[in-house]
Amino acid sequence: MTGSPAQRIDQLRDLIRHHDVKYFVENAPEISDREYDALMRELRELEAQHPALVTPDSPTQRVGEQPLTGFAQVRHPVPMLSMDNTYSFEDLKEFDRRVREALQVMMVTYAVELKFDGLAIALQYDKRAFVRGATRGDGVTGDDVSLNLRTIRSLPLRLAETAPAGAFEVRGEVYMPRKEFERVNAERERNDEPLFANPRNAAAGSLKILDPKITATRGLGLFIYGAGGDLGLKTHHEMLAALWKWGFPVSHPVQLCHGIDEVMRYCDTWQEKRRELPFDTDGMVIKVDSFAERRELGTTAKYPRWAIAYKFPAEQAVTQLQRVEFQVGRTGTITPVAHFDPVHLAGTTVSRATLHNFDEIARKDIREKDFIVVEKAGEVIPYVLKSLPAKRSGEEKKIHEPKACPVCGGPVSRYRESAFVACENQACPAQVKRSIEHFASRAAMDIEGLGPAVVGQLVETGMVKDYGDLYALKATKLERLERMGAKSAANLVNGIDASKGRPLAKLINALGIRNVGEALARALADAFHSLDALAEAGIGQLQEVPDVGPEVADSIVLFFGNKNNRSVIEKLRAAGVNFGREEKAGPALPRTLSGKTFVLTGALPGISREDASEIIRRLGGSTSSSVSKKTSFVLAGSDPGSKFDKARALGVEIIDWDAFVKLAGKANVEAARPAAGGTAGPGEGELL
Numbered sequence: 001m002t003g004s005p006a007q008r009i010d011q012l013r014d015l016i017r018h019h020d021v022k023y024f025v026e027n028a029p030e031i032s033d034r035e036y037d038a039l040m041r042e043l044r045e046l047e048a049q050h051p052a053l054v055t056p057d058s059p060t061q062r063v064g065e066q067p068l069t070g071f072a073q074v075r076h077p078v079p080m081l082s083m084d085n086t087y088s089f090e091d092l093k094e095f096d097r098r099v100r101e102a103l104q105v106m107m108v109t110y111a112v113e114l115k116f117d118g119l120a121i122a123l124q125y126d127k128r129a130f131v132r133g134a135t136r137g138d139g140v141t142g143d144d145v146s147l148n149l150r151t152i153r154s155l156p157l158r159l160a161e162t163a164p165a166g167a168f169e170v171r172g173e174v175y176m177p178r179k180e181f182e183r184v185n186a187e188r189e190r191n192d193e194p195l196f197a198n199p200r201n202a203a204a205g206s207l208k209i210l211d212p213k214i215t216a217t218r219g220l221g222l223f224i225y226g227a228g229g230d231l232g233l234k235t236h237h238e239m240l241a242a243l244w245k246w247g248f249p250v251s252h253p254v255q256l257c258h259g260i261d262e263v264m265r266y267c268d269t270w271q272e273k274r275r276e277l278p279f280d281t282d283g284m285v286i287k288v289d290s291f292a293e294r295r296e297l298g299t300t301a302k303y304p305r306w307a308i309a310y311k312f313p314a315e316q317a318v319t320q321l322q323r324v325e326f327q328v329g330r331t332g333t334i335t336p337v338a339h340f341d342p343v344h345l346a347g348t349t350v351s352r353a354t355l356h357n358f359d360e361i362a363r364k365d366i367r368e369k370d371f372i373v374v375e376k377a378g379e380v381i382p383y384v385l386k387s388l389p390a391k392r393s394g395e396e397k398k399i400h401e402p403k404a405c406p407v408c409g410g411p412v413s414r415y416r417e418s419a420f421v422a423c424e425n426q427a428c429p430a431q432v433k434r435s436i437e438h439f440a441s442r443a444a445m446d447i448e449g450l451g452p453a454v455v456g457q458l459v460e461t462g463m464v465k466d467y468g469d470l471y472a473l474k475a476t477k478l479e480r481l482e483r484m485g486a487k488s489a490a491n492l493v494n495g496i497d498a499s500k501g502r503p504l505a506k507l508i509n510a511l512g513i514r515n516v517g518e519a520l521a522r523a524l525a526d527a528f529h530s531l532d533a534l535a536e537a538g539i540g541q542l543q544e545v546p547d548v549g550p551e552v553a554d555s556i557v558l559f560f561g562n563k564n565n566r567s568v569i570e571k572l573r574a575a576g577v578n579f580g581r582e583e584k585a586g587p588a589l590p591r592t593l594s595g596k597t598f599v600l601t602g603a604l605p606g607i608s609r610e611d612a613s614e615i616i617r618r619l620g621g622s623t624s625s626s627v628s629k630k631t632s633f634v635l636a637g638s639d640p641g642s643k644f645d646k647a648r649a650l651g652v653e654i655i656d657w658d659a660f661v662k663l664a665g666k667a668n669v670e671a672a673r674p675a676a677g678g679t680a681g682p683g684e685g686e687l688l
């Protein structure tokens with residue numbers, strides 16, 4: 001043996017890390033499994049003799065010994081946005097047109113890579129060691145699944161010496177190879193456990209197991225496709241090359257395409273070739289390669305403007321329609337659902353699909369017992385494409401619009417001349433059940449133990465008439481429900497009680513306002529800060545919120561104008577549910593920028609462009625996305641885009657952040673600065 005035990009331990013760890021990268025990342029092992037096992041055994045023995053020398057980044061420490069009791073919630077430093085996606089090349093051309101127009105260039109270079117059908121994760125590194133990893137969750141907060149992630153052998157616990165020593169984040173996808181998926185499902189079948197529907201669900205399920213030892217047996221893989229923080233890199237392909245050198249399993253292959261025609265040709269080549277891959281992919285991801293251009297493009301509330309996913313066309317199958325069921329949703333809408341003989345499509349078995357509405361049934365002339373063509377792509381809901389009238393036997397039956405609600409027998413109407421038929425009875429048990437289920441769901445008030453079975457009983461026994469009644473439930477009464485013991489009744493009451501403190505955005509989502517989903521609820525909470533302020537807002541005020549159009553504004557005003565809804569909201573208030581805080585009317589800000597129009601370009605020091613724009617608005621100025629003769633100033637940061645050149649050509653004054661602060665007044669800028677945590681920090685352009 002050479003040197004001290006500490007030296008030998010270091011040496012062994014370096015060797016094992018080197019071979020881990022060769023084996024799990026590069027698929028090019030240099031030694032046999034037996035030799036690798038011998039290194040590992042020697043390290044384990046040495047560490048057992050010298051427990052003080054064990055460190056968390058040692059290869060022996062991948063799998064934790066203790067099962068967990070739950071996952072902590074972590075807030076993502078930069079929100080994990082989802083990506084706009086499409087099935088059509090026409091949309092890709094349109095995307096390219098928008099990008100070129102915004103950048104004012106003739107051609108854009110795109111990096112094109114495979115879209116992995118897995119689970120998005122964010123990993124934090126500091127001092128070249130793995131610190132923490134979290135799931136995407138709702139994009140703002142996710143589950144801390146660090147201990148399970150550590151068990152993935154291609155995840156580097158320690159990075160190469162060439163990697164940056166400072167803190168940074170990488171993002172990628174955890175997936176399960178198809179072979180592993182089949183093995184896991186075969187094992188579950190033998191153990192009489194429910195099977196995973198597809199590799200994606202299997203990967204997600206495996207990452208959420210409370211015992212890391214089980215996760216370690218699942219053969220999960222990892223691909224990294226983004227990094228944030230100031231890493232001194234200028235393009236996506238440079239970044240991937242750097243990440244690879246630092247020891248990350250980066251997504252590959254990546255193709256640089258000049259212009260959208262090259263992108264489409266490259267996507268075409270993978271249409272069939274993807275079936276030869278050992279894992280599932282449902283499309284391609286197209287990203288603007290240059291980070292400066294990405295910053296120039298920015299993001300919408302939901303998506304980055306510099307990326308789009310192209311999904312491969314759907315798979316189709318012919319099957320027989322057995323019956324059509326009418327389902328009543330939480331707003332009363334009656335949806336016809338087709339039940340057909342099971343078919344295997346895009347990796348899952350499907351036996352039902354929504355027919356959307358009655359106009360669609362009439363247009364496609366779909367009848368009971370018809371042979372139909374069903375289509376499905378990736379995770380998308382299956383879809384009935386058409387009926388095959390040539391295969392009819394004469395036994396088929398036409399499907400008629402219901403004249404009464406199939407659940408309560410109440411009157412039905414067409415909702416605002418649309419194709420949708422809805423039950424008008426606000427007390428309809430189906431509507432009440434769906435709205436309470438929605439209220440309790442994870443993205444809303446997140447009440448554990450309040451699933452469809454319990455909600456069904458609560459409504460049918462009359463214990464609950466709306467979600468406002470939930471907070472008055474007593475454990476002694478709940479115990480009388482079927483399959484509800486004293487312990488689960490107490491747990492449910494605790495769960496309901498705990499939901500009182502949920503953030504305002506979750507409450508707004510929970511109310512079930514038509515057209516208001518998770519993302520909009522968050523935008524509304526950010527804009528109004530309290531439920532009462534939102535309830536009092538007028539149409540015009542609502543439409544100032546990004547992504548709120550006339551239809552959404554209308555739905556919100558209608559909702560809060562409804563007497564029933566107001567009385568339910570009062571029940572929530574009486575129960576002590578968090579309604580958010582009233583905006584403290586601070587001192588009025590001086591309108592030092594009144595009448596001035598700014599165009600922002602490049603990365604500003606220590607502040608996002610969104611926050612800088614907010615400061616300008618609060619101080620009476622306005623912002624615009626393009627430079628014209630009306631522009632007062634172009635506020636330019638580092639790596640400014642084409643707007644900088646245009647400002648020069650038009651003779652518009654260009655100022656930097658310091659000059660801007662002087663112009664607006666330092667104290668004013670500080671007073672107008674939005675509170676931290678609301679908007680993205682630096683480096684957002686590189687993530688995703």
Ligand SMILES: [Zn+2]
Binds near residue numbers: 405406407408424429
């Ligand atoms: Zn009804």
